[in-house]
Amino acid sequence: MESQNLTRVLEFHLLGLTDDSATQLILLKIFLTMYLITMLGNLLIILAVTSDTRLHTPMYFFLSILSLADIGFSSSTVPKMLANLQTHSKSISYTGCLMQVAFFFFFGGLDSQLLAVMAYDRFVAICHPLHYPIIMHSRLCGLLVLLALSIALLDSLAHCLMVSQFNFCTDVEIPNFFCDLPQLLKLACDYVSNSKLLLYLFAAVFGGLPLSGIIYSYAHIISSIRRVPSASGKYKAFSTCGSHLSIVSLFYGTALGAYCSSAVFHAPKMLMVASVMYTMVTPMLNPFIYSLRNRDIKRALWFLACKAAHCP
DSSP states (O other): OOOGGGGOOOOOEEOOOOOOHHHHHHHHHHHHHHHHHHHHHHHHHHHHHHHHHHHHHHOHHHHHHHHHHHHHEEEEEEEHHHHHHHTTOOOOEEHHHHHHHHHHHHHHHHHHHHHHHHHHHHHHHHHHHGHHHSSSSSHHHHHHHHHHHHHHHHHHHHHHHHTTTTTEEEEOOOSSSSSOOOHHHHHBOOOHHHHHHHHHHHIIIIIIIHHHHHHHHHHHHHHHHHHHOOHHHHHHHHHHHHHHHHHHHHHHHHHHHHHHHHOOOOHHHHHHHHHHHHIIIIHHHHHHHHHHHHHHHHHHHHHHHHTTTTTO
């Protein structure tokens, strides 16, 4: 097939989840509700942490930044999908596609880095409790967040630069509801082998290293907890990192499932379902996981509710 430079590609076509108009209307209502819950839940977490001085600790500081990253991660793809479902359109401009790639990998990378930072925070809290206030001081917390932002920005720039070098064939249909990079790679006419190697390298560096840090931290955490003599002490130690482990499992489990399945199987519908899981379901569930399992967050949210309702 004849190829053309990426700058000449005016738009891509997102095939989406379905072509049926009635089903699109149902999906629009479902996904809009999920998106609003995601926004509200994560904003409440941020508001609770910033308004309650008892939550001004490293763990909740990182949690508030994670909620902000979840808002951005979900907003990088969902609004365009909702607009396409509303207008029954499938198109996205080249600029819009490139922006989706940029914001998707920035906020997704930030999520990944923050989960590793939070694992390190739990590692210090459980394995070195006496030195925790000294190690996790406010300056280090700020530097860790700045480092996470810098790595996420580098991740985004690297992927955008790779996409900008693609030459596409005339068929520019993406079997997903957003500009999914592995699907874009399949549409490229040349440099496919080199691009695949770069994609795997970026995944290993920007995704594999944080995951390795999380595994390393929890290996030491589990080893330390096993040495706790009392059952109540073990339960208390595990409860402090249970929410974080749940979020790590959701985020990495769905993302790895989506990208591994796209590399091994040609099953667009399965890939789109997995994409819905990690772009919409995971950011929506994160606030519930932390608020339902954390008495401090529940107390802060209850205080906000009473304050808004003018409780005596």
